[in-house]
Amino acid sequence: MAIKSIAVLLLAATAAAATDTDEASRGAAVYANYCQNCHGEGARGLAAFEGDLATFRERLAGTAGMPDMSRVLQEQEVAEVFAYLRRTQSP
Numbered sequence: 001m002a003i004k005s006i007a008v009l010l011l012a013a014t015a016a017a018a019t020d021t022d023e024a025s026r027g028a029a030v031y032a033n034y035c036q037n038c039h040g041e042g043a044r045g046l047a048a049f050e051g052d053l054a055t056f057r058e059r060l061a062g063t064a065g066m067p068d069m070s071r072v073l074q075e076q077e078v079a080e081v082f083a084y085l086r087r088t089q090s091p
């Protein structure tokens with residue numbers, strides 16, 4: 001019984017460590033991998049983007065001059081990059 005409790009505690013600690021970086025921070029890594037070459041450091045090239053997540057997702061698939069990134073990223077990664085973009089846009 002005691003051993004079982006310790007195992008549960010250890011699992012909980014591991015899960016907490018894994019979620020330690022927030023969505024926007026994970027998005028920064030995704031952005032650096034897939035977007036930075038074209039859109040610049042710190043999402044500079046996207047700073048003027050104003051739409052919501054759904055619009056953002058649409059632009060990934062249908063923007064002239066840009067490869068269809070909606071096929072490259074997982075849905076969760078799109079949300080993470082979007083969160084990252086929002087963070088870079090906030091003053």
Ligand code: HEC
Nearest residue numbers: 034035038045048049056059060063064065066067069081
């Ligand atoms: C091969 C170059 C290239 C890559 C890689 C690329 N883009 Fe683009 N992207 C463009 C071009 C070119 C445009 C159209 C011109 C513009 O708005 O900057 C564009 C436009 C956009 C727009 C629309 C901007 C607006 O204001 O409506 C969004 C959103 C966007 N890209 C997001 C991304 C994200 C997120 C990634 C990474 C997952 C990415 N792009 C990767 C070249 C690229």
